[in-house]
Amino acid sequence: MSNTQIVVLAKRPRPGFVKTRLTPPYTPEEAAELAACALRDTLDAVAATPAAARVLAVDDVPGFHADPRFGGGAGFTVIGQRGGGLDERLAGAFGDAYARCPVPVLLVGMDTPQVTPELLSRAAAALDGCDAVFGPAADGGFWLLGLRRADPARLLGVPMSRPDTGAAQLRRLDGLSVATLPVLTDVDDAASAREVAARAPRTRFAAALARLAAGATR
Template identity: 55%
Template sequence: MSARPPATGPATLLVIAKEPVPGRVKTRLTPPYTHQEAAALAEAALADTLHTALKAPVRRRILVLDGVPGPWLPPGFDLVSQGSGGLDERIAAAFGHCDRGPALLIGMDTPQLTTELFTGVGRDGHDAWFGPAADGGFWALGFADPARAAVLVRGVPMSTDRTGAMQRRRLVEAGLSVSDLPVLRDVDTAADAVAVAACCPPGSRFAATLNSLVEEGR
């Protein structure tokens, strides 16, 4: 019996994020930034990501949130809470909110994201999509069949410099055809923030927020 071809068509876009509360987000930015400033940068990065998602030609948009929504959340998203457990468990659970068709999950740490980076997701005939991060993690992960995430994400050690390689290996070893998206840099440190802001498109809230802090002498 031949394998079922992967699903094609517009994807569900999942954004997994944490409410930008001082002291709970972007703590590696402190110092040089205060907890309030780090949270302001996190909120700007999240807002940029969500507004980019609004421009993406997708079937459905879901914000998978740890916390409660604020004025930074624009209309056009279904809102669900993150599950419990480690990040691997929460990512796997996020895909469980997709009812059918391909799905792509992104984070809130790449405000330089543009829709052109994932235009082919869901339409190019692959089984999976993988966006590596410069620090060894990943900024995007997608499946033609989101149910595969339950097995292929759980158990992958997160937040290491080998996370991306291990996650991609899981996909390949499962026999999936993988489309690699461009490498992006996450915002984790102050140096990351400066480098990412320089790559952001015009009108970026993240770049404007960072520039305002620089002008204040941070």
């Protein structure tokens, strides 16, 4: 078993609250369905990765537990998110996970359903020899961040959801040894959704996108 824990930061997939940049061409209900499939793919990948602990940090704990699509988060410790901005919620998730289990932390979101156990295991192994591990995203952000020791100062104040977010986050890691993972594409809009589905055709996300495409052509 790995001595690293994996945290997934996620929103409960609700129409109008998730993947709003997919609307249009998709309806809010369809965007929420795609988000739910992306989250389930991510949880599957994390569940299949050796880890000391698996944590799901969500914005709506009661709603998530009641959502039949996720079975209450079986195999995961489900915790609430803290903070307002994304930088605060990331820092809170790192801190809360580390307080529960003081071992290195890997954190991913729900925007890269193409993530695999192999990539996550590679990230965990990197923390055996480095202070941090960084997974850059094609849009200039990042899809994974790992820290051997949780430190809110490494995240708080980093500008999020911008083309320079990844570069800003890397600057916050100055002084640490950092391993870098391959670039992945976040699901942000319809074009990136199609790209991700093409790269990971066996995922729930790709199947859902194909169903929606088939329905649109009838």
